[in-house]
Amino acid sequence: MPAFKKTKIPLLWLRRHTSDRNFVLISxxxxxxxxxxxxxxxxxxxxxxxVLLAWGNRFLDQPVWLVVFPIIGILLTVFIAVVFFRGKLGRGTASILYSIAQKSSMVERHKMYSHVLTSGITAGFGGSAGLESPIVVTGSAIGSNFGREYHLNYRDRTLLLACGAAAGIAAVFNAPVAGVLFAIEVLLTDISIAAFIPLIMSAVVGALCSKIILREDILFSFDQISPFAASNVLYYVFLGIMAGLVSVYYTRMALxxxxxFEPYQNQVFRRALVGGLLLGLLIMLFPPLFGEGYQSIKILESGDPAGLLQNSWLSFFGTNPWFVLAFVGALALVKVVATTLTIASGGNGGNFAPSMFVGAHLGFFFSRxxxxxxxGNLPESSFTLVGMAGILSGVMHxxxxxxxxxxxxxGGYTLMIPLMIVSATSFAMVKYFEPYSLDTKKLAQKGELLTRDKDQTVLRIMKIRHLIETDFQQVAPEATLGELVQVIAHSRRNLFPVVNKEQQLEGIILLENVREVMFRTEKYDTVQVKELMAQPPAAVQYNDSMADVMNKFDETGAWNLPVLDGKQYIGFVSKSSIFTKYRKLLIKTTEL
Known part of the structure; x- marks a missing residue:
């Protein structure tokens, strides 16, 4: 018997013999x-x-690998995505948010491993993107497919999806609280107290996995933290303002x-080659852009930024303190370009680690x-760390x-007050200019994003194409009254669209408007339908949003409205079908 089935049998027994609540906790x-x-x-x-690339680089006389390896990594990622996954990886947390809102929290099975493979190759070969978003996608896919395998409902499946994401973030940073909060802030629009326990359990287990298995040099952590001084509060406020402005720059530049790159979506290898070359040239100027960039953050935290110039073409200008400082500031700005080139050209990665990179360099630049x-006499290591929180708050919301x-x-809460000051200030600044985060902006513009406004959430999920009723008997405008009576006799509806030969709607016939004349047999052959029809109070276009549709119903007071695609008649949409669908979706999206 396959190992998977042996594992599945006791879980099926638990599914049948435990309560839903207990099964979700175990899951x-x-x-x-x-x-x-x-x-x-x-x-x-x-x-x-x-490690392997560094070993191979010993045989090269100069660091040409800074250009070559990122191109190889992006090309390999694109090749794998096209050949094995049909080019449909669905990058970033936006793909998970879309699955929650539009696919009942069903995430494709291949995402349980495809993002580990492709993002690992991209970042391992020097692609300037983070691994956190791919880990979120992987963990979410694991949770979603676990829920699907054991036939859990939408709410429990969504909760397990969020549990997987929380565990992924917790494992990467050995930070279970941050994992739980990420799931709540980014993925779950509504949550009840009962949902905290599964999230906490998942995050703790995920963090333990990394704590037990990974070495300290692979985990991202700091031990030397300067104590918080109340006299620096105003400087932290200024840093928060700068972080907010840079976060707006980050979001808009990335988009x-x-x-x-959008016009070249179908030319995948050409796009990968061009984007990889541009990225490689940037890395030759700014070597810290190679890979995730956590090592350069640790260099900043140690207080010796001159080490960032190693292998850079710009090292020709020396290590003058002001030049080094300008180099650090430039890194904060060009990292956005490098990350977006990596992702837009076909690499797999996210903006979580790059946000922290930008924030660290901004904080160091500001304090130095x-x-x-x-x-002032500012603790540069503290501003470096707090800057990370400022940009992360602004870019990820x-x-x-x-x-x-x-x-x-x-490893503690020494910096809690400055962290709160900088994060809150940055978030408030960004919210004013950009209501949605970088990962959610496009989804929000398409109306495919769940929000905390339940009414708007349900209306955005609903689509006209799922509500169109086509069982209305059509009549031609040239048809006689007698022919209309025959149609009425065989129909259960009291509304009849008048449609011409080009399938265009010319009007409607309401039974209540022709009830008197339909019994006057002497007019059966002389009166035509076009003489009896009326114009509908409004028409709904196939691509209209549900909010627009509801406005038309409110303005006209009608119970049924015709649906058109341009001028072509498709069917009708009724208030009753909308209310029925609305109620079902409201129940489906109720609090977790």
């Missing part, structure tokens, strides 16, 4: 364990790819570069500048995740 542990192992596998995979100008993530990776 959350199993999902957390599996997602934690997937995160460990991905981090280990990337680590050993880079703009993606738009440049003021120190060199003798304006997840301030709580950012605050507790930095608190956990620093």
């Amino acid at each position: 959350s542990v199993l999902v957390g364990f599996t997602a934690g192992l997937a995160a460990v596998a991905l981090k280990t995979f990337v680590h050993y790819i880079q 703009r570069i993606e738009e440049v 500048t003021l120190n060199m100008l003798n304006i 997840a301030p709580l995740t950012a605050i507790f993530l930095i608190a956990e990776i620093t």
